[in-house]
Amino acid sequence: MVMNNPLQKALDKAGIEYQPTEFPNSGLHCSLVLDKEQVQPLARALSRNGFFIETVTAVDKLKDEIFECVYLFNHYEESLRLLVRVSLPRNGAVQPSIGKIFPGAVWHERETTEMFGIRFEGCLDSRNLLLPEDADFHPLCKDFSGVS
Amino acid sequence: MNRAVQPTYTLDKVSEENFALNLGPQHPGTHGVLRVVLHMDGEYILQADPVLGYGHRMQEKIAENMTYPQALPYVCRMDYLGALSYNLAWVLAVEKLCQFEVPERAEKIRVITTELNRISSHLLWWGAFLLDLGGFTPFLQALTDRELILDLLEEVTGSRLTYCYYRFGGLPSDVDDTWFTRVMEFIEGFRLRLPRYHDLVTGNVIFYHRAKDVGVILPFDAAGYGLSGPILRGSGIGFDVRRHEPYSGYERYNFEVPVDETGDCLGRYNVRMMEIEQSLNIVEQAIGSITEGPVRSKVPKLIKPPEGEVAMAVETPRGQLVIYIVSDGTKKPYRVKYRVPSFANLSIFAKLARGQLLADALAILGSMDMVIPEVDR
Numbered sequence: 086m087v088m089n090n091p092l093q094k095a096l097d098k099a100g101i102e103y104q105p106t107e108f109p110n111s112g113l114h115c116s117l118v119l120d121k122e123q124v125q126p127l128a129r130a131l132s133r134n135g136f137f138i139e140t141v142t143a144v145d146k147l148k149d150e151i152f153e154c155v156y157l158f159n160h161y162e163e164s165l166r167l168l169v170r171v172s173l174p175r176n177g178a179v180q181p182s183i184g185k186i187f188p189g190a191v192w193h194e195r196e197t198t199e200m201f202g203i204r205f206e207g208c209l210d211s212r213n214l215l216l217p218e219d220a221d222f223h224p225l226c227k228d229f230s231g232v233s
Numbered sequence: 234m235n236r237a238v239q240p241t242y243t244l245d246k247v248s249e250e251n252f253a254l255n256l257g258p259q260h261p262g263t264h265g266v267l268r269v270v271l272h273m274d275g276e277y278i279l280q281a282d283p284v285l286g287y288g289h290r291m292q293e294k295i296a297e298n299m300t301y302p303q304a305l306p307y308v309c310r311m312d313y314l315g316a317l318s319y320n321l322a323w324v325l326a327v328e329k330l331c332q333f334e335v336p337e338r339a340e341k342i343r344v345i346t347t348e349l350n351r352i353s354s355h356l357l358w359w360g361a362f363l364l365d366l367g368g369f370t371p372f373l374q375a376l377t378d379r380e381l382i383l384d385l386l387e388e389v390t391g392s393r394l395t396y397c398y399y400r401f402g403g404l405p406s407d408v409d410d411t412w413f414t415r416v417m418e419f420i421e422g423f424r425l426r427l428p429r430y431h432d433l434v435t436g437n438v439i440f441y442h443r444a445k446d447v448g449v450i451l452p453f454d455a456a457g458y459g460l461s462g463p464i465l466r467g468s469g470i471g472f473d474v475r476r477h478e479p480y481s482g483y484e485r486y487n488f489e490v491p492v493d494e495t496g497d498c499l500g501r502y503n504v505r506m507m508e509i510e511q512s513l514n515i516v517e518q519a520i521g522s523i524t525e526g527p528v529r530s531k532v533p534k535l536i537k538p539p540e541g542e543v544a545m546a547v548e549t550p551r552g553q554l555v556i557y558i559v560s561d562g563t564k565k566p567y568r569v570k571y572r573v574p575s576f577a578n579l580s581i582f583a584k585l586a587r588g589q590l591l592a593d594a595l596a597i598l599g600s601m602d603m604v605i606p607e608v609d610r
Contacts, residue, residue, distance in 0.1 A: 111544065135456060140572040189459040
């Protein structure tokens with residue numbers, strides 16, 4: 086197999102199949118659906134191949150009773166935006182942290198934790214970031230209806 | 234000696250002089266409502282802990298509760314110094330989602346106005362950074378030139394700061410030819426005044442010693458923290474979305490991506506000063522090649538994108554902004570995520586401030602060009 090780009094190299098290292106999507110229409114070079122155990126090895130492989138972290142966030146799929154944890158990575162040399170999606174149960178969602186691999190992920194994970202209630206296991210800092218420090222509600226959940 | 238490799242202070246020198254110092258949330262050096270809790274040993278910082286959220290408005294939830302056109306003016310309230318880049322990112326994201334066409338004249342006017350906005354943002358940064366370092370005159374000089382840009386932009390957009398000028402499929406109104414002439418006159422005059430900026434500050438020995446070798450960011454750290462914009466380019470990585478993932482026809486223009494290898498405050502300063510000149514070149518090229526034509530294509534009155542998702546990246550004055558929209562086929566977005574550059578850029582501050590003098594930490598913060606409402610969203 087010919088290795089023609091860093092993303093292919095990184096995915097190969099993590100044992101994940103490489104399938105590019107139509108880049109101009111979605112802005113995503115590659116979109117993956119992974120299990121939560123695969124995220125840390127993939128992040129490690131991406132970090133070694135010069136990728137940087139764009140963001141960590143989530144999408145609340147209330148109808149399917151799941152959270153989709155979304156990661157965006159990109160490369161500084163060529164445009165290889167990678168979107169990684171991990172499905173988590175809506176109750177007690179736990180996701181391994183990649184904060185030790187990408188230090189910048191810590192703030193993104195803190196934001197996702199306070200906004201959705203997804204806990205990041207092994208995250209170096211789990212305090213609220215944007216919300217008040219005693220806030221225990223998760224405003225970006227679709228069933229959030231305000232605080233009294 | 235490289236301070237990034239050998240910190241000027243290590244934690245084992247802890248003495249009885251330790252105390253906590255609260256910087257902000259109302260402090261001129263933090264450029265907005267940012268609070269930093271500093272653990273100090275005398276004048277040296279042991280640990281810096283930024284406390285965010287004073288300007289948090291839940292922009293993402295606001296956008297999810299609105300139709301696509303309704304959310305348009307809100308987007309520009311995040312980065313008030315580079316509002317047009319945000320405006321552009323939102324319309325481009327929706328245009329990509331709905332596959333709307335944009336006429337060439339509209340694209341060029343978008344580029345001209347965004348680049349003028351970038352220059353005005355860099356000018357304010359230039360003044361404010363020097364103000365942080367204790368020089369007052371540069372601020373007045375920068376604001377004089379910035380005022381000229383604001384006048385030009387006010388004429389076409391109708392506002393002076395939180396511009397909302399672009400629409401899905403183009404622009405709401407055309408620009409008359411005399412405006413282009415006045416922009417060219419401004420560029421000509423500004424090119425003559427630019428050497429004064431360098432005479433006043435760039436070669437100044439006090440400035441040089443305040444900025445040289447302070448707050449060095451290594452390229453490896455830059456990738457780990459996801460930095461972008463002039464901060465990243467000041468560390469020797471030439472990543473610019475305009476070159477990397479061209480939008481609005483940036484591939485048509487001949488411009489350079491300025492890079493400085495040093496990674497310190499002076500490097501970031503040099504990159505921004507060179508960027509101003511590149512932006513002037515882009516504006517000149519866009520005006521030189523502009524042709525007559527429509528400025529708005531036909532788009533449906535009701536914006537209802539198909540089901541799907543889109544990630545749109547735009548180079549704002551502070552770095553890479555990504556707007557990620559998940560559409561469920563209704564007239565409101567299902568999920569909006571703003572990946573803002575300042576948020577990622579500020580996350581490295583705690584690492585940089587460690588072991589530095591308090592005055593140097595303020596220089597670092599000033600060189601990072603923070604817009605706090607953008608960080609807090």
